[in-house]
Amino acid sequence: MANRELLKQLIETFTCLPGVGRKTAQRFVYHLLERDRPGGAALAELLRETVEKVGNCEHCRMFTEHPQCAICRDPGRDRALICVVENPADLMALEANTNYRGLYFVLHGKLSPLDNIGPREIGLDLLEQTLRKNSVRELILATGTTVEGDVTAHVIGELAARCRTKTTRIAQGVPVGGELEYVDASTLAQAFNTRTRVGGDGAQS
Amino acid sequence: MANRELLKQLIETFTCLPGVGRKTAQRFVYHLLERDRPGGAALAELLRETVEKVGNCEHCRMFTEHPQCAICRDPGRDRALICVVENPADLMALEANTNYRGLYFVLHGKLSPLDNIGPREIGLDLLEQTLRKNSVRELILATGTTVEGDVTAHVIGELAARCRTKTTRIAQGVPVGGELEYVDASTLAQAFNTRTRVGGDGAQS
Numbered sequence: 001m002a003n004r005e006l007l008k009q010l011i012e013t014f015t016c017l018p019g020v021g022r023k024t025a026q027r028f029v030y031h032l033l034e035r036d037r038p039g040g041a042a043l044a045e046l047l048r049e050t051v052e053k054v055g056n057c058e059h060c061r062m063f064t065e066h067p068q069c070a071i072c073r074d075p076g077r078d079r080a081l082i083c084v085v086e087n088p089a090d091l092m093a094l095e096a097n098t099n100y101r102g103l104y105f106v107l108h109g110k111l112s113p114l115d116n117i118g119p120r121e122i123g124l125d126l127l128e129q130t131l132r133k134n135s136v137r138e139l140i141l142a143t144g145t146t147v148e149g150d151v152t153a154h155v156i157g158e159l160a161a162r163c164r165t166k167t168t169r170i171a172q173g174v175p176v177g178g179e180l181e182y183v184d185a186s187t188l189a190q191a192f193n194t195r196t197r198v199g200g201d202g203a204q205s
Numbered sequence: 206m207a208n209r210e211l212l213k214q215l216i217e218t219f220t221c222l223p224g225v226g227r228k229t230a231q232r233f234v235y236h237l238l239e240r241d242r243p244g245g246a247a248l249a250e251l252l253r254e255t256v257e258k259v260g261n262c263e264h265c266r267m268f269t270e271h272p273q274c275a276i277c278r279d280p281g282r283d284r285a286l287i288c289v290v291e292n293p294a295d296l297m298a299l300e301a302n303t304n305y306r307g308l309y310f311v312l313h314g315k316l317s318p319l320d321n322i323g324p325r326e327i328g329l330d331l332l333e334q335t336l337r338k339n340s341v342r343e344l345i346l347a348t349g350t351t352v353e354g355d356v357t358a359h360v361i362g363e364l365a366a367r368c369r370t371k372t373t374r375i376a377q378g379v380p381v382g383g384e385l386e387y388v389d390a391s392t393l394a395q396a397f398n399t400r401t402r403v404g405g406d407g408a409q410s
Contacts, residue, residue: 005269005270005275006251006254006255006258006259006270007255007270009251010248010251013247013251014248016237016241016244016247016248017233017236017237017248018232018236019229019232024224026294026297027223027294028222029255030268030292030293030294031222032221032222032252032256033255033256033259033268034292034313037256040221040252040255040256041253041256041257042218043218043219043221043222044249044250044252044253044256045249045253046211046215047237047245047248047252048246048249048250049211050211050234050238050245051237051238051245051246051249052246053211054211054212054238063212064210065210065211087239088235089231089232089235092231108239
């Protein structure tokens with residue numbers, strides 16, 4: 001490998017990032033070398049440190065370099081609420097767009113027997129411990145609405161029932177700002193079937 | 206800074222890459238942590254080494270970690286041909302799509318007095334030394350066809366004339382596969398004015 005140009009190796013390695021092909025990787029590398037060497041050095045150092053130090057929070061499995069993540073350490077958070085999400089990006093989206101002040105639980109995936117992803121791989125044993133130990137008032141299921149997401153939500157719902165924890169799932173229906181005409185068939189049928197009462201408390205059941 | 210989460214710092218630093226915003230940076234980081242930690246470690250190490258070691262080739266100013274780049278070191282290259290390009294990406298494009306076997310000279314920019322980029326910044330003193338020292342048979346100008354690219358080509362052409370070096374410029378005209386109807390006005394006018402003879406040797410002048 002000592003014989004190969006460093007630059008070519010770096011360009012090739014950049015293509016390990018999702019959505020980055022050879023051309024983009026080349027643009028990244030030339031940009032850093034021509035205009036932002038300090039940025040490149042900082043990126044290299046932070047990336048090394050992150051890959052080395054960042055693991056999972058012992059409570060919620062979110063990425064963190066500490067034993068517990070910033071949200072689990074925050075004393076202002078309501079410890080009686082837990083919101084289950086498939087991955088860290090979903091958690092960040094909820095944090096950015098809702099005023100939810102409870103804790104989270106990150107599955108890092110969804111149940112998929114064909115890919116050998118069972119309850120243990122998505123941390124359901126740890127979630128069960130938490131539900132049995134703590135006095136969780138409400139477990140909010142915020143997994144995706146794909147088939148695997150539905151199955152995962154169902155399995156976690158049953159687990160919570162065994163632990164006698166109240167469970168809710170985020171609403172499915174027509175997107176805000178959506179014209180009915182352009183909404184896909186299954187979403188429309190689902191929205192129609194789970195219609196909520198107007199002028200009442202709006203709860204589905 | 207010790208107080209800020211490593212992950213947030215890394216995501217922010219990734220946005221120094223061109224075309225990478227917060228969302229893409231987040232996707233990069235989560236991808237590396239969830240699916241490709243060895244790739245992340247390799248990227249960090251290569252990036253550190255590249256920023257530290259890669260400089261400019263003493264002959265052609267192309268990026269390399271050696272005193273001379275791979276092309277200048279290659280004994281199979283024709284040393285009497287030099288092709289002048291604006292940046293390393295242009296060099297790579299020519300290498301990939303032509304069968305040119307001469308050397309290059311990388312300007313790393315184009316003349317732009319308003320941005321304080323003069324002849325010295327684009328290495329014209331080094332180019333003049335090369336033209337005076339070596340027996341260069343042909344200097345090929347492959348700068349862009351923007352106003353700055355044209356001016357740069359003109360200035361280098363005059364420099365080469367002082368050194369009595371034959372100079373050519375890559376052809377401008379209608380792109381291959383282009384319908385005349387959709388070609389922009391200046392390109393069409395340029396292509397019409399510099400029409401070449403058919404059935405002859407095809408040379409413009």
